[in-house]
Amino acid sequence: MLKLVFIVIVLIEAVNLTDVSYYEILGITKQASTQEIKQAYKKLVVKFHPDKNPNEAKQEKFLKITEAYETLKDPEKRRNYDLYGSYTTYSRKYDYKSQSEYDNLYYKGLYHNDPFVDTLSGSSFYNYLNEGFHFINFYSPFCPPCQNIADHWKKLAEIYKGIVKVGAVNCKYHNSFCYNSMRIGSYPTLLFYPNGKSGNYLYYRGDRTFEALDDFVMTYLNSHVHVPTVSQLRNTDRPIAYVLGANRIDRSALTRIAYRLNGLVAIAIVEDESLRDKLSESDYTTIVFKYKGFIKDIESTNEEDVLKDIVAALPKIELIDPEKLKNIRNKLRRGEQTPWVLYFSTKGSDRLVLHQMRMSFPNLNFGEIDCDVWAELCSSLHVEAAPAWAVLKRGGAYQRAYAPADARTFVRTAAAALSLHTLSASDLNKILEGDVGVWVLLVVPHGSPWDSMAGPFTQTSMHFNNDENVSFGIMICTASTDQHCRRVAPEKPVVLLQNFTRRHTYRGELNERELLEYINMLRDSEDLELTENQVLEISDPSREHAWLVAYLPAHCGAFCDDLAHHWMIVASKLRPLTFVRVGMLQCAKIKSGFCTNIRSATARLYPIASGQHYSVSLQHLSQAPYILEWALQFIDDSVVKLNWKLFAKTVIAEELNPTSGNKPWLVYFHSPRCYRCYEMYADFAIAGILLNNAVQLGKVNCLNERGLCQHEHITSYPSLKLYLGRNSRQRFSSVVTLQVRDHKSILEEIEPHLRRYDASLLATRDGAASNSIRHDEF
Numbered sequence: 001m002l003k004l005v006f007i008v009i010v011l012i013e014a015v016n017l018t019d020v021s022y023y024e025i026l027g028i029t030k031q032a033s034t035q036e037i038k039q040a041y042k043k044l045v046v047k048f049h050p051d052k053n054p055n056e057a058k059q060e061k062f063l064k065i066t067e068a069y070e071t072l073k074d075p076e077k078r079r080n081y082d083l084y085g086s087y088t089t090y091s092r093k094y095d096y097k098s099q100s101e102y103d104n105l106y107y108k109g110l111y112h113n114d115p116f117v118d119t120l121s122g123s124s125f126y127n128y129l130n131e132g133f134h135f136i137n138f139y140s141p142f143c144p145p146c147q148n149i150a151d152h153w154k155k156l157a158e159i160y161k162g163i164v165k166v167g168a169v170n171c172k173y174h175n176s177f178c179y180n181s182m183r184i185g186s187y188p189t190l191l192f193y194p195n196g197k198s199g200n201y202l203y204y205r206g207d208r209t210f211e212a213l214d215d216f217v218m219t220y221l222n223s224h225v226h227v228p229t230v231s232q233l234r235n236t237d238r239p240i241a242y243v244l245g246a247n248r249i250d251r252s253a254l255t256r257i258a259y260r261l262n263g264l265v266a267i268a269i270v271e272d273e274s275l276r277d278k279l280s281e282s283d284y285t286t287i288v289f290k291y292k293g294f295i296k297d298i299e300s301t302n303e304e305d306v307l308k309d310i311v312a313a314l315p316k317i318e319l320i321d322p323e324k325l326k327n328i329r330n331k332l333r334r335g336e337q338t339p340w341v342l343y344f345s346t347k348g349s350d351r352l353v354l355h356q357m358r359m360s361f362p363n364l365n366f367g368e369i370d371c372d373v374w375a376e377l378c379s380s381l382h383v384e385a386a387p388a389w390a391v392l393k394r395g396g397a398y399q400r401a402y403a404p405a406d407a408r409t410f411v412r413t414a415a416a417a418l419s420l421h422t423l424s425a426s427d428l429n430k431i432l433e434g435d436v437g438v439w440v441l442l443v444v445p446h447g448s449p450w451d452s453m454a455g456p457f458t459q460t461s462m463h464f465n466n467d468e469n470v471s472f473g474i475m476i477c478t479a480s481t482d483q484h485c486r487r488v489a490p491e492k493p494v495v496l497l498q499n500f501t502r503r504h505t506y507r508g509e510l511n512e513r514e515l516l517e518y519i520n521m522l523r524d525s526e527d528l529e530l531t532e533n534q535v536l537e538i539s540d541p542s543r544e545h546a547w548l549v550a551y552l553p554a555h556c557g558a559f560c561d562d563l564a565h566h567w568m569i570v571a572s573k574l575r576p577l578t579f580v581r582v583g584m585l586q587c588a589k590i591k592s593g594f595c596t597n598i599r600s601a602t603a604r605l606y607p608i609a610s611g612q613h614y615s616v617s618l619q620h621l622s623q624a625p626y627i628l629e630w631a632l633q634f635i636d637d638s639v640v641k642l643n644w645k646l647f648a649k650t651v652i653a654e655e656l657n658p659t660s661g662n663k664p665w666l667v668y669f670h671s672p673r674c675y676r677c678y679e680m681y682a683d684f685a686i687a688g689i690l691l692n693n694a695v696q697l698g699k700v701n702c703l704n705e706r707g708l709c710q711h712e713h714i715t716s717y718p719s720l721k722l723y724l725g726r727n728s729r730q731r732f733s734s735v736v737t738l739q740v741r742d743h744k745s746i747l748e749e750i751e752p753h754l755r756r757y758d759a760s761l762l763a764t765r766d767g768a769a770s771n772s773i774r775h776d777e778f
Contacts, residue, residue: 022068022081030082034073041069105141109170110150116157118167122177123452125169129197130406133164133220135204135213139188140172145208146188152210156217162353163259164217194220218252225258229269233278239265239291241298241310244276248286253303257310260352263359265289265310289313311352317343320367322377328367333396339415340365340392342381346372349387353407360408364415382422384478390422397421402476405454413458420461423475425484431473432488434501440519442474444493446482452510453493459512460519470519497522507565521572528571530583532594538583541611548574548605548631550584550618553598560588562622563601569624570631573682576743577689579608580635603627605634625678632685639685639697642667644708651698651723654733664757665723666691666750668699669709674717680740684720687746694754694761695722722750724757 023030026040048062071077111117120128120136128134137153139146157166171178171187178184190204206212227243234240241261243249246269249257258267270276279288280297287298289310298309320328320342328340341364343354351368358366371378371386381390382400389407390400391414399422401410414420423431423441431439442457444450454474461472477485488496488503495506497519504522508514530538530549538547550567552560564584571582587595601618614634621627633639642651651665668684670677681699688697702709702717712721712735722736738749754761 022072025064025068026072032072034075037069037072041065041073106172109141109168109173110139110147111154111168114154114157116161116166117154118165120167120169121449122169122174122181123449125177126197127451127455128165128167128406129193130165130409131196131198133217134193134196135164135166135217136191136193136201137166137168137188138171138178138182138184138191139168141170142172143187149188149208152208152213155210156213159214160217160256162350163221163256192216192220214252218255221255221259225255225262227254227258227267227269229271231272231275233270233275234266234268236266237292239289239310239314241265241267242279242288242290243267243269244279244285244288245269245271249301249303249306257303257306260307260356261310264314264355291315307352311355314355317351317354317358317366317368320369321374324367325369325377328365329392329396329398332392332394335394337394338363338365339394340367341411341415342390342392343368344371344378344381344383344386344388344390345369346386353387357407357411361411361415364411382424382476391415393418399474402454405451413455416465417458417461417472418465419467419470420458420472420474423473425475425477425481427473428475428484431498432503434498437500438470438523439496439498440470440472441488441496441498442472442493443485443489443496444474444476445485445489445491446477446479448489448493450476450493453495456510456512456515457495460515463516470523504565505561507562517572521568524575525568525571528568528582528584529589530585532585532590534583535585535594538606539613541609543606543608545579545581546606546608546635548580548582548603548635551598551602551604552584552586552588553600554587554595556588556601559622560586560601563618566622566624566627570627573624573628573686574631574635576686577635603631605631607634625675625682628682629678632682636685636689638693639668639688639699642698642700642708643705647698647700647705647708650696652733654726662725662727663693663761664695664725664754666695666697667721667723668697669702669712669714669717669719669721670699671702671717673703677718680718683741683743683746684718687743687750690743690747691750691762695750720746722753724753727758730757 023032026032026037026044028036028040032040044065045062048058048065050059050062071081109119111119117137118128125136135156137146137149139149141147153166153168156164160166169178169182171184188208190208191201192204193199193201204213204216206216229246230242233242243254254267261267270279279285282297282299284299285297286301287306287310289296289298291313294313296309296313298306300306300309332339341357341361343357343366345351345354345368354366354368358364369378369381371383378386381398383390388400389410390398391411392398393415395418397418397420399414399417399420401407401414421427428441428443430436431441440461442450442453444453457472457474464470464472475485488494488505495510495515497504497506499522506515506518508518535549537543538549548570550563552563556563564586567582567584574580574582585595585598587598601622603616603618603621605614607613616630618627621630640646640650647667651667666684666688668681670681684699685697688695700708702714718740720738720740722738723733724730724736725733736753738746740746751762
């Protein structure tokens with residue numbers, strides 16, 4: 001013990017105590033008991049007490065020793081210190097002298113400028129997760145342990161570049177994502193994803209030092225790769241690297257080398273001196289690389305240098321020049337099936353990733369374009385900085401990857417998205433001028449985040465791989481081309497559908513299902529716009545169809561653009577009703593005649609063979625669900641508003657002698673405060689209409705009829721129930737709860753019940769179905 005105290009005293013006199021922990025100051029371990037802490041303190045007091053040391057430096061050290069003792073002797077203070085460190089330690093490192101410095105840390109976090117740690121947000125997080133290892137740090141920039149781990153985290157990211165994707169989420173700024181989506185309860189929380197997005201994550205609970213983090217990651221690397229020690233040289237056609245002695249290279253570095261070269265180059269250790277002599281005569285050789293008669297001696301022990309030397313010795317990837325690229329594209333346009341993956345490089349580019357990619361996609365062609373040699377070619381292919389990736393696809397479409405896209409994910413999806421192109425400014429202008437057919441465009445102004453949009457946009461494009469009439473394009477503007485993007489996307493990225501000269505802006509949530517529905521809806525609604533003459537024909541009382549028409553005034557701007565979008569939804573929803581037509585008069589395109597009387601956005605419903613019509617202002621009824629509810633009450637008035645008295649008398653009343661003429665009731669339970677209720681009401685009403693009087697229709701407002709809804713056990717809105725009374729086939733009445741889905745699903749679910757109850761009810765329905773025709777617009 002005396003020897004230990006002597007060593008501690010020597011260390012205390014030799015170092016700056018602000019750079020060591022309280023445990024190091026007292027010369028104890030983190031597992032020391034309270035008694036051991038007291039004993040260590042007493043021995044140090046003897047040496048450094050101010051009464052014996054007038055020297056100011058030693059008095060300062062005594063104060064540090066006392067500070068350490070006062071903290072560690074108290075269990076609560078000691079626990080807080082273990083969790084958060086000392087205030088002086090982190091306040092010295094992050095001393096906010098101004099509000100701007102504090103704001104900079106709050107918004108940018110601890111890793112903003114680090115080249116190896118990926119800074120993530122809620123919108124980019126799920127796209128960031130792909131294949132392989134991921135290690136994510138959820139932190140607050142003002143949390144002392146988070147600050148203490150920062151340098152260790154940066155070092156881990158640098159050492160494991162290309163092996164583990166190391167990221168960080170600033171939970172102070174992205175608080176909602178961390179707390180609500182990820183359930184992060186303390187900082188820092190370190191999550192390790194051993195299988196990328198395809199598996200679960202693990203909580204890292206070890207020490208927050210580089211050494212402990214390194215050991216943790218290395219356990220997973222060792223489970224994936226094994227570097228054997230061989231007693232004889234291998235006879236193989238594959239590249240192999242012999243390490244001349246296990247001690248020549250740090251074992252962890254050798255494991256990382258083997259992991260990065262896994263599948264490309266076999267790594268083996270040679271300990272036998274005679275075998276070493278056969279491989280190399282030089283005592284300075286660390287590794288001997290062999291491949292098909294080619295032998296290369298590598299003397300470096302540095303991990304990165306060894307990798308570069310081995311990669312340089314691998315078979316070369318085909319170099320692409322302008323003429324070669326032209327020939328490749330022409331062949332793809334003429335029907336060649338195999339896409340080409342293009343890697344844009346400059347001097348010093350990491351070609352290991354190129355070899356890894358070729359190994360991952362053996363069925364694709366790979367080529368390299370040297371942007372130092374062919375700078376003009378790279379520029380014409382939208383490559384401003386190398387390294388970069390692109391794909392030339394079957395049919396000739398060209399698409400390049402944009403940071404921070406994962407290269408493997410990009411190649412896999414781009415090769416399959418045959419109709420998706422990367423656009424230039426001139427391409428965009430031609431499309432917007434209406435010269436080149438139907439295009440769906442993703443237009444991104446310079447500097448706007450859009451990585452969360454790439455996935456659903458690409459997936460949507462794959463639905464049109466075999467449709468020659470629709471193409472997809474992505475335009476990512478640079479500082480020099482931003483003026484072209486700002487024409488149609490002044491503030492943020494937008495999705496457009498350009499149908500020759502007609503342009504439609506998608507305003508919904510960007511996901512594959514909704515975007516696909518929107519595109520198909522637009523294609524089905526090409527004839528939705530009416531002329532003044534067509535409106536006059538519709539006004540004729542002798543019309544054979546019911547018409548729902550929107551009148552949109554000139555100078556209506558964005559409001560009418562939104563209304564036009566919702567009107568297309570209305571038209572799509574009403575398409576199953578073959579006796580209903582939907583149209584729209586856009587007065588922004590008609591400056592005279594009928595339009596001079598249109599002052600505000602209005603909807604009119606013209607019933608079949610009637611001299612009257614019904615009108616409603618669209619100023620406050622501007623969304624499709626509300627418009628549909630209003631229109632359906634005039635299209636078909638068979639839906640009865642039920643209260644408790646009427647419900648008891650008509651729906652659930654029991655007859656002593658039931659007759660065969662009674663029809664079941666289909667009842668829709670809703671609340672006026674429930675938006676989903678408005679969304680699904682049209683499907684209920686349309687299903688009821690298509691049943692062609694096979695059932696009676698009713699709806700119950702559960703806000704007004706609480707007792708009724710409680711009696712019927714309504715626990716969620718909307719709810720749909722089928723009430724089957726007693727009849728000659730059914731001795732007892734029954735209630736069937738149906739799922740509230742689209743009208744087709746409602747019909748499919750209800751028809752078997754009706755056939756069992758009374759097949760004759762569906763006679764008119766079956767006849768109507770056999771005579772139905774496809775609904776087209778005007």
